[in-house]
Amino acid sequence: MSFQKSTFHHPRLKVNDLGLTYRDYEGALSTLCAGCGHDSITSAIIQACYELSIEPHKVAKMSGIGCSSKAPNYFMSKAHGFNSVHGRMPSVTTGANMANQALLYLAMSGDGDSASIGFGQFAHVVRRQLNMVYMVANNGVYGLTKGQLAATADKGVKNKAGEISLFNDIDLCSMALQLGASFVARSFSGDKKQLVPLLKAAMSHRGFAFIDIISPCVTFNNHPASTRSYDYVHDHITTAAVTDFIPIKTEITTDCNVGDCEDICLHDGSIMRIKKLDSEYDTRNAHKAIMDIEEHKKKGEILTGLLYFKPTASHFHEINNTCDTPLNQLTQDALCPGARILSGINDSFR
């Protein structure tokens, strides 16, 4: 079921640059389990979009199948959404984006959805450098089918039913880095302070942005033996770099230790400030990022934050050399060559 929320607005609710309140970015009432990490991701998305003053109807919410893929129903009900089939969100998003490049594509997937059934589609959408924000709610299990181990579950861990993960795990951030994603981050649904700015940066990035968000499944994977439980993640998290997002025309006042801070001007003139928490970390080196992820993992740590960023990346439509008008807005005049040209074509077949 989805429940409609009351649309009553308190007259003194704060508004953003578009005059919209936080509530204008909400969706239907969530039907996920109370405490599910996915709901925290939803609220982080709402906050990021509200603060960035994104026009809700210029967003397309895409997803596959799973508890996580239901999440788009729970934010921005003024945006169109497409809850597709299991593992195939990337292809549907590719087609949608081919048809209309003027929308912001916010896509939500699960670790089953992206690392198992949809692993091929995940890899290929990274390759194509589609301009989108690809979020995976990583809980190490299949929530919706009641707790089977996902391919992202660490080797050797047990699920709630006591089944042990026998095979090597797949790290989607490493995969995305290897396949050439231009923005790669990992975060934690329980750390809004880190997640919201990362989401804002991803949404402002023109190119393919990937965020793997550890998002505990309270019902099936929050037990002591889990490495995706709230407690485990809290205790083992470490951060590479965090982002701060500074909209256009805002004077940069916050101080920052030189060397650990980098300001990057994005395509629309706004600034992304990257603050390294680990001063050794290099957000411009994808190969090193893969190694860093591995090394932290060996130490039992989960490396989060901004892992890699290439601000000057190109995206699908630039590579394809598509016209600037979204294809779905081209009229018959532009599309149909007409009878005169057809008669010449006929003549070539005589």
Added chain:
Amino acid sequence: MSKHNEKSLHKQTLHKQTLSKKSPNNKELPQACQAINEFVIRFANTNGTGSASANNMFAKAILRMGIPVSAKNIFPSNIQGMPTWYEVRISEKNYLGRRGGDSELVVAMNSQSINDDINSVKVGGYLLYDATKALNSEQIRGDINYLGIPISAICLKEYSNPRQRQLFKNVIYVGALAALLDMDFAILKDLVKDQFKGKEKLITPNIYALELGYQYAKQQFICPLPIKVESRDLLNNRIMVDGNTATGLGAVYGGATVVGWYPITPSTSVIEKFASYCARLRIDPATGKKNYAIVQAEDELAAIGMAIGGGWNGARAFTATSGPGISLMAEFLGLAYFTEIPVVLVNVQRAGPSTGMPTRTQQSDVLCCAYASHGDTKQVLLFPQDPHECFELTAQAFDLADQLQTPVIIMSDLDLGMNDHLSTEFKWDDNKKYQLGKVLSTEQLDELEVYGRYLDTDGDGICYRTLAGTHADKGAYFNRGTSRNKFAAYTEKSADYIDNMERLTKKLTTASQLVPQPIIKQGKKIAKIGLIYYGTSSHAITETIDHLKEHGLSADTLRIRAFPFNGQLEHFISKHQEIFIIEQNRDAQMKSIIVNECQIDPNKLNSILHFDGLPITSRFIEQAILTHFEQQSSTQQAS
């Protein structure tokens, strides 16, 4: 080219003594087949040797002489080295289906298959073969005529480059055929010039090779043979083209902009042709940028997923596939059916389950496409018969998909898609506007009080769509494959589910009125026999009707052009005493659908099923009908 300069090449003449190992029956032609403009030539080649373009040039030359012709490429699923055949039927009676049976003339260029090829010559017919190596005694039949030309020896002498030695063999036999069949040599020369436009260097050597063959035949054989061609004016403006080219072009004219695809024979060239027409016709003149986007996807799931994503966002989107690709697309077809997204799928059917016979033709995906995907689904299918309809129905498919908000599947097949067919020319009416269906604009949304994605306000089962980005406050909905109510909210209420499914049934009834109607041919007096057929089986039908007449049988015909059906099919069946449903599959798939969907007496329906992977022949159909009546009369006599 060899080191020879071109002029000296022209002056050389062929010396019988040095070149020919005499063919067994040289100049003496016993019990010869005789025919003017009504015979079959079969070319037996090895694939990957460049024979296809020479054979094609031969067929086109007949066409340019104004004589109706049909050509069938019978090729293996292989890139190089396997036997391949090209069958050209010349028919001034306009019998353009595959004739079947033995051929009047066989050009045997493949030593691997030559024994079979010799056996495929009709009694009294001709075998043109490479006489460089003598035939053995078992290869000599007493009842056919041998035309030996030492083609390899000629090439060895004339050309030094191995590739040319191979390629020009094909051109040489075409030249010889020109002399033997009395073809217009000037037309062949023109065709060479057309073919190598932009590569002028190749024109002279090709014409030279034609002449080598032509001269040799003139000198060695009595030309023309008793089978020959004569110029006519029988084309009535028809063109000769393959169905996939027509489909690709139809998609350009229909306004397709978004394509996802994955290569598979025999559908590949649909997309390749679409892409090449787009590169010519769809580049923005001001910026040089593309007014389209094509992605070669990672598989067919992704290919149809992209098309559906594009359709959801309001672009005209399509994909093309065959065989296994259709199976992979099933889940997505169900999604598009249930969430009501316009999308066009071109299915160029090939033969068999699994990989089957990938380079052979069949109509064996009819059932799985009509009901593609789990749950209660029903899809809209179109059945083009020739390139003209491939063009027209493909362009129309985009209108239908938009109007009906559902997938539309174009059911082509390998014979139609990959073989050249003589076909009515492509037509386009510039006054015709794309039918974009029920999509609400910003202004319409402004005026609307309540919007429900699945509210059937018009009562035709088709609801109003909205597109992302149209309106700041209104019209957004969550498109989902789960059951939902009229306002697109998730529900598992039985009543809501049933209501939605019944509306979808109503929509399909609306579809049955919008889709191309069947073509019915019947006289004032209803004939005893009614023939029902679809797609490429139509090429055999004129011939069948004529031949049945010779047996005192007259038949009315109905050609199915789309599914779902409306009342016309039922009516036709009820009016005829004996119905034959002609299909190119084993399991009588269309008959199953007719029995399933129509209120008719199934006992009346006889199936004629051709499924050997080659295009159906009139002979096969006639035989089945005649046998049916013979058996009927013998059982009547017995009882």
